[in-house]
Amino acid sequence: MDLSLNDLRHLVQTHPTIDNHAHNILSRAEVTNYAVYPLEHTTSECVGASLSSVRKTLPHHRAVSQLSRLLECDPTWDAVTAARGKRVQEDYESYVKLCLQGTEILLLDDLLLDDGIEPYTWHDQFIPAKTKRIVRIETIAARLLQNYFTQQPEQRAKLVDNSQGSAACLLQQELSGFKKDFLEEIRKCVHDPDVVGFKSVICYRTGLNVDPDILGKIDAVASSFLRIITKGGSFRIEDKNFNDWLLLTTLGLLTETNRETGISLPVQFHTGYGDSDISLIHSNPAYLQPTIEAYPDVDFVLLHSSYPYTREAGYLATVYHNVWLDLGVVFPMVSRNAQESILRDAFDITPTSKLLWSTDGHSHPESFLLANTQFRAMLEKILVDYVENDDLTLPLAIEAAADILYNNSNKLYSLNLPPISIAKNSEKTSELSPSMTKYELNRPFHHPVLDQLLQNNSDSFVWIQVIDYTATLRLRMMHMSNFLELVKKERRLGLSMGTITMLQNDTLTDAGTATGQYYLVPDIASLRPNIGIESSNSLSVMTFWQDNAGNEIEGCPRSTLRRIVNKCETELGLNLKFGFEIEIVFVKAVVNPANNETEEVPVTTNHAWSSMTTDTIQVVPVLEEIVLKLKQVGIHIEQFHAESCPGQFEFVLPPERPLVAVDTLIQARQIITNIARQHGIRATLYPRPWPNAAGTASHAHFSITPTNREDAFLAGIMRHLVSVLAFSLPQEVSYARVAQGVWAGGEWVTWGTENREAPIRKVSSGHWELKSLDGLANPYLAMSALVAAGYLGVAENLELTHKDCHDDAALMTPAQRKELGITTPLAKTLDQSLQALQADMPLQRILGTRFVKNYCCLKEAESKFLASMPERVRRQWLIERY
Known part of the structure; x- marks a missing residue:
């Protein structure tokens, strides 16, 4: 069968998807209750006062433009919300079906919200295959605690009032009883045909830096357990020792189940980007490496592209057989340029057989549509780029697209859905994808100022700057074409080591040496046009100092x-x-x-x-x-x-x-x-x-x-x-x-x-x-x-x-x-x-x-x-x- 790039484009735009991580859609009664469920959440995790700035972001503006075409209204927020409200009232079910078009099956984490949402089975009417569940372990634990201590408040009172002596023994007994009940609930889920995986939000609660030895620290776990009980309320699981213990206890059970029965259910982990509850530092999936190594019989799914730690996640998915990288949430939460950068980062070293697609759609049906539309457009652009640059053959690119959209999740979650045949189509159907020029396909990096200059073919100059120990700003100037070579690492810019400890009058001090050199590495994030210099078409950029091997130079001001x-x-x-x-x-x-x-x-x-x-x-x-x-x-x-x-x-x-x-x-x-x-x-x-x-x-x-x-x-x-x-x-x-x-x-x-x-x-x-x-x-x-x-x-x-x-x-x-x-x-x-x-x-x-x-x-x-x-x-x- 003769294939063309149009066949690749057609497949990316039309192949059914397995949405491996999403959440329930709101009921008709609640979907326009914007005071409780802001529509802005389709493009942002912001809450509270910060939500007011969402409408000034690129993801929001892009969503308005795309939704206005769907709703056939003016591209303004007011027009979109008005037209949407009318569609919801007229025929909500048809509107939801339109937003889920192209989705073969949904794997729903249905424990995100209790109120206002439709049950997971309600979603079956909009998609070909029966909806499956992803069970959130922290919610299971919290419900067990709440149910138990609501029914037996005297037990909680005893533990709260007396944390020493006989009460300490009672605490150990309660923890042991909880563990038994919790594991029983997890076992029930393992054997529930509607459950295909678990999820942990430990990243939100206490971070991914899990203590690998926590199972042996029973006193610390008991104290942590007591703190959660003492707090009461919803018994939210957010005390580190107990969170770590809960996760490793679950992983231990899943390991045992896999070895005894052959049943293997993956565990999804929120990683990277989230709302203000999260510690962004401790959301780096690299923290999970010891846990991944300790539980080789459990599959780990790193959700949400692990943004901004996509490369770290890609590394883990490459070197560990039991790690998979999900590409969700950044569509439509970040700008188009950022989406391209993130997806390219995912492709850097990650096998295409380890990449999964999800929308992370939640509450509003538009979140599913926007994510699918934007992801398909970006996947098409990048795969076409790889084919045109001989990084992939056309058949391999087509295979990669089908794997990411469908096959990988079908295999990982043991869904047993029938394979989708890849038919030839000679017509280009990706009308939602951006028009692509040779320049757009071949540019190696993205920065708004630099992109604009390149597109305009400007003969610009770049000032490559350092600020030395005397606070003197020193620089080298070069034409943009030479600067691009520097950025692509096709050339290097070296300076004498003596310039680091030179006086303002260029005198070498006793601290300096005329032997050797260091290299200036431009930081594209600092690139800005020079302003206020007559007849100069130039930019300035700050640098890091590196040695010949590419290592940080001790004393580089920015590196320090x-x-x-x-x-x-x-x-x-x-x-x-x-x-x-x-x-x-x-x-x-x-x-x-x-x-x-x-x-x-x-x-x-x-x-x-x-x-x-x-x-x-x-x-x-x-x-x-x-x-x-x-x-x-x-x-x-x-x-x-x-x-x-x-x-x-x-x-x-x-x-x-x-x-x-x-x-x-x-x-x-x-x-x-x-x-x-x-x-x-x-x-x-x-x-x-x-x-x-x-x-x-x-x-x-x-x-x-x-x-x-x-x-x-x-x-x-x-x-x-x-x-x-x-x-x-x-x-x-x-x-x-x-x-x-x-x-x-x-x-x-x-x-x-x-x-x-x-x-x-x-x-x-x-x-x-x-x-x-x-x-x-x-x-x-x-x-x-x-x-x-x-x-x-x-x-x-x-x-x-x-x-x-x-x-x-x-x-x-x-x-x-x-x-x-x-x-x-x-x-x-x-x-x-x-x-x-x-x-x-x-x-x-x-x-x-x-x-x-x-x-x-x-x-x-x-x-x-x-x-x-x-x-x-x-x-x-x-x-x-x-």
Whole structure:
């Protein structure tokens, strides 16, 4: 049989699907009850206040467009909901059948909701094969507990009131009785012909980092069991020891059943993306690896594409015979570009025989239709791409499509459905798929700015940037065609090792070497157009530093920050965000008639904090232009205003993930400087440009979630803060701001709620501001040191001995400071902070001891170099560079 690409397209668009993971559809009475079941949930997991922003997302806009065609209405949300409501009232069953078109069978996790949904058997009328069930083990356990203790409340009272002595023995008996009842329920499900698998939501409850030894820790399990009983209510299973025990107990029973009877029922696991209940860090399926190895007779299904951990899941499905990767939920929950990227990640190494399709459809029938429509379109695009590029032959691509859509699930869940014959069809039927050009099929990566430039065939240039230890921004420029080769790893960009520890005047310090080189690896996520440079069609991108073998270079500022943030997330379960305040002093050059020399003066002298004077109002057009230009490249300024120092203004950036936040800070400063220059003025970060006025900082907000370990995190910062100053106040002139009464952080190691005379101002629970940071610092390194200090506090479980300081510690008596635990003054010179860093071995070990040694050596050389200049010359020299 002669096959063509049209046959592949036709098969992808028409082959029946086995939806291996979905949930029940709402009843007619509830499907338009949007207050309880928001229709926005078809494209988002958001709940509560965050739901209001869903309508501004690409997935939502795409869904509106597709649903408007289905409902034959205008492509607006109001029109879609109105037309939908009419269809539901006229003939709900026909509408549901339309939304489920192409689905051969549904495997439903029917324990997600109790109320408002139709039973799983109701769905049979819309599909050819009888609906099957996936049983959620945590719900079974919770119902057992609720039923038992509702009927026998006196037993719960005994356990709650007495957790010692004879009650401890009673607790063990209750746990043993529960285990017996739970296993009996699981056995019933195993032998129920309507049940084809189980599901665990342990990822939502306590994370995938299951304790492999929990079955032997019966006392810990009993204590965990008691906590759940004590809480009462719905007896939600969300205490780690008990959750882990429940899962491994189930896996043990399934192993035993498989070996004794040959019956094998897979266990599905929520992994990756979810709503705000989830710990995204502990949703990485890599945490399941020890469990997967320990239970080789149980099949593990990693649900929801494991996004954003698709590659990790693909690896597990590749190296373990009992792991399968489900491709659901991201259709239609993320944008089209993201869907393509995720699906390509799944194809990277995963055998096509281990990939499964599901919609994760739930509540609203449209969630099934949108998922199927978008998945078929993307599967068609990628498989056609692979055929055209000789990655797959046409017969193999057709086989892969049929396996993913149908055959793999049919085999895994032992559904015994008849195979679907693959017939030739010479006509292209994929009208819902996007039109495809040669460019779209061959592009190796996706980034909105870069894609647009490529599509327009622009002769663009890219600035490949590094920020060194002196906070000097250095770069190489290349044409877009050469940059693409760099991104594709068809070429490398190497720099001399000596440039890492070089002074601003390009002098090599004793810490450096002229031998060897390191390589710049661009981070596409940081790519942004340059703004404010006349006649320049260019972009800038930040980089990581790697050695010849592709390993991280110790002391790479961006790698250091990323590594330490990852340590907080993976080891401590702490998620961080940063937000920066950009303080800039605008100056202009004037000729001093007294000596006929050019000097810098502030653009405004009639100036005060947050005021609008006759001077300030003349600068407003420049300020507004800056904010609008930043918005053009995706940098959104939350607010801006005049600061205290003459010519000084502040631009407030929103909170972001740490690496993104610092990248944005650097790029925003560049754009501000460029636009100011177009207006004939200079923007400077110099810490104290006018001796009798307030200084210029770069205040950094930082926050952790969850906040239950905030005291230990803050205790670590208090212990190591003087060492951190070596990075956050990195030049001698920086210490002109370590003074009393100038709202710059004061002179003592302390913290205080809304206290601007403390180096660490507490804003709210888990949210602080670092005030001892200025624009001469390399912000990647300064924030790395700060987070490393917090990490040490949590890792060592430090007690917070510093009490909340509400006043200026410099004005307190020694006794008052002692009462608040304030014992250490801040460094007043760079030498003092460097000495503290050199003695701080715990902080050095996290940052990298060799890096810290090189950094201190460079800073000492830089200090001598700057000290050799006359003060006026040094001031002008720094203003011109920072």
